[in-house]
Amino acid sequence: MAEDVDARAQAPGRPEAIEFEDQIWALMPSAGEVIGTPTGTAMHHRLDCMYVRGTDTAALQRIPDPDRMTWRRLIDSAPSTDLEGRAAFARAADLVNGAGQPLTTTCSECVLRPAISVDGREARRWRTLDEALALFDRTTIATAVAAGQSELAQVREAFPLQSWDSLPLERYALGHDDFRGNFCHLIEFLTPNLGSISGGSSRKHIIYRRRSDQGWYFDKQFSDVGQAWAALRQGFQDAFTAAGEGRLADIDDIDVLRSGTLLVGKAVFSYFPDRLLPIYSRDHVRHFIERISGQAASRSLGPFAACARLRELTVEDARFAGWNPLEIGKFLYWWADPRPTRSIMKIAPGHNANQWQDCLRGGYICVGWDDVGDLSAFADEDEFREAFRTAYRDEYNGNQSKITQKATEVWRLTQLQADDLVVANQGISRILGVGTVTSAGYSWRPERPDMRHTVAVDWDTSYAQQLPEPEKAWGVVTVAKVPDRLWQVIRRNRAADHDAEPAEPAATPAPLLPTDPQFPRLAEALRRKGQAVLFGPPGTGKTYTSLRFALWWLAERVDLNVDPLADYGTEGFRTALATLTNHGHLTQLTFHPAYAYEDFIEGFRPVTAEGNTGVQGREDGLRLAMTDGVFTRVCRAAQQDPDHPYLVLIDEINRGDLPKIFGELITLIERDKRGITVTLPQSQRAFQVPPNVVLLGTMNTADRSIRLLDSALRRRFTFLEIMPDPTILDGSLVGQLDLGLLLRGLNQRLLRHLGRERQIGHSFFLSDGEPIDNEAEVAAVVYGEVLPLLQEYAYDDYNLLAALVGDTIIDLPTHHIRELDAAELVEALYTEFQVGTVDG
Secondary structure (H helix, E strand, O other), rough: OHHHHHHHHHHHOOOOOEEEOEEEEEOOOOOOEEEEEOOOEEEEEEOOOOOOOOOOOHHHHEEEEOOOOOHHHHHOOOOOOHHHHHHHHHOOOOOOOOOOOEOOOOHHHHHHOEOOOHHHHHHHHHOOOHHHHHOHHHHHHHHHHHHHHHHHHHHHHOOHHHHHHHHOOOOOOOOOOOOOOOOOHHHOOOOHHHHHHHHHOOHOOOEOOOOOOOOOOOOOOOOOOHHHHHHHHHHHHHHHHHHOOOHHHHHOOOOOHHHHHHHHHHHHHHHHHOOOOOOOOOOHHHHHHHHHHHOOOOOOOHHHHHHHHHHHHHHHHHHHOOOOOHHHHHHHHHHHOOOOOOOOEEOOOOOHOOHHHHHHHOOOEOOHHHOOOHHHHOHHEEEEEEEHHHHHHHOOOHHHHHHHOOOOOOHHHHOOOOEEEEEEEOOEEEEEEEEEEEEEEEEOOOOOOOOOHHHHHHHHHHHEEOOOOOOOOOOHHHHHHHHHHHHHHHHHHHHOOOOOOOOOOOOOOOOOOOOOHHHHHHHHHHHOOEEEEEEEEEOOOOOHHHHHHHHHHHHHOOOOOOOOOOOOOOOOHHHHHHHHHHHOOOOEEEEEOOHHHHHHHHEEEEEEOOOOOOOOOOOOOOOEEEEHHHHHHHHHHHHHHOOOOOEEEEHHHOOOOOOHHHHHHHHHHHHHOOOOEEEEEOOEEEEEEEEEEEEEEEEEEOOOOOOOHHHHHHHEEEEEEEEHHHHOOOEEEEEEEOOHHHHHHHHHHHHHHHOOHHHOOHHHEOOOOOOOOOHHHHHHHHHHHHHHHHHHHOOHHHHHHHHHHHHHHHEOOOOOOOOOOHHHHHHHHHHHOOOOOOOO
């Protein structure tokens, strides 16, 4: 029986949306008991919570919660600021921890999670299935469902099941001249209402022809493409037979199909839509299984076994009686879309918006660069870039930085997914409208006279407005990311022009305030591993990202009333970090060669001896005493407050001697070793790393490669790479110098001469998060930061320096850097990186 209770306490119930004290919370329901830790004052619902996991279960207080409403009674007993009032309720209800202290708060991980940055979609994610079904209006998707039915008929008519016996490769594969309308093109690009498999490379098609050399890509276990196609065609036929006989899980055992589960899944749905739902990502399927059933999907489930399980759940659930699988798929994404954030791109509809009316009437956004042709014809981005380089080499005078910049803009169209947002602009100050990308996504429209690259969107012109400050970079870029601060302005100005926000249509996601896409990845890494490292070349924003993440992540989990979205570098941001630091939840360190075990864990340190003042005639007032290091103090504080997280940020983590600094912690920081007590060798005191302590480090790969780190330490951290992002600088002009092109050109040369890890980051050219904008600042950065770093990279090899930045700046005969004035330097950089051919 105890095992059954434990199993329930491990498994989450269905999250529910709760409004309390003017905030939306995600309730993780009780499994029939409330859990108290030995010393913490928060109630818990799950044994696998990061603040409970690792604690001896015999030391836990497990209090029956038969109606699963103890959490509600607690928060209703008194406001969150009145802990005494809550304590009185808890004592009366015998709601106490292992030390007999009252439980006065709810765990921010396994009971009530704050839901910051909430938009319409995020609010839906935390509603129960019953609540979501009550809100959902099936009529709003009737047109899309009908279109899906037509697309099913289109696939079966063009490729009847019986035709697969003799289907030629040319009727299947992408890449050859007559690819439009063949099976892979139809499934990926012409049937958007059957679910998306767009994005990524053509490898999901298993066999395709490369445009670059006209060779075939196929599994090299086969001797030639003919043999590979025969095996693949038979694999599809076996999959269709298994699906028709209700053996969907058996498709997981067909070896030749394993590298193309997205394509195979959509193909199977096209012929047998009653056997699975139009959801093909294994992660998405597992996510929906958990949301519907309240039970995590077994990791042993293969992709098609998981699809079968999800379909089984909806068939057995009477609430979906009479629903078409297409309806269920659209509802699930409306309710609990597993994608954490959406992209927001600004795209100019032609020069001075001369294509806007066509775009508005047609429900799309369009851009030029037609000479490269239909983007769906390319196997991957690399193949497209090569074709773009060939097509536009002369137009951009062979300038590789400019070619790369523009190729990146065009390829972004293929990366836009349903529900992403497009901001249509006119010039640098005018917003014409905001569009929500539809399932149709990218398409090549040959019927248009020009600007044939398009993305289908639903336009909302209520966002039309004049920006308070011009976006100067928009003057020279067609497609660009919309930064968070600008999206807040656009939303705020739209709201100001309307008495109230219009009610959200039931099946149309509301625009959101995006969070950094790095944050969910980092949060998951810390949850899974307990420690992570951000790594990359200098100036890529690793410290910037770690501090912003620390504020965002901790603000959700501690009750200190700090703004999780405070802008970096502002007084509000500094105040928020100071608050978290003063309360012990955030600790910032910087490792260096002299940093030691004694600083981090414990060691003998000089302290003032009692009674010795050091006055004349007395001995020196110092003595050696055993002293806790920084990390030990954090761990002891965390043990006393097990319900809240403690984050240690370690800047330049690779500059310290890590095996010596961490010592025996090399074992204790592992997730499954948290809470285990060991005896420290010097003080002989007991020590443990509690589960609510996490570590986040940063490291420059220019200083030291990951490969050179201690292997035992490397295994215990998750490593997340941050590389230079020149798109942040695209269109930022200082005179004629485009900072984005400068960074691209310089990094292309560094990559060629010194390797990937010796590039430089975009943050060199940012000030307070914005691109620098005058010649004096450029000169200060180049002479004071960039050139000294390049000298270090080149070991004072002035021939290499001249190859990197040009001989106008480097005087080769005298081996020194010329002292140009700011205007001369900017002109030299412009000439070197933007004028003429720079292939060499």
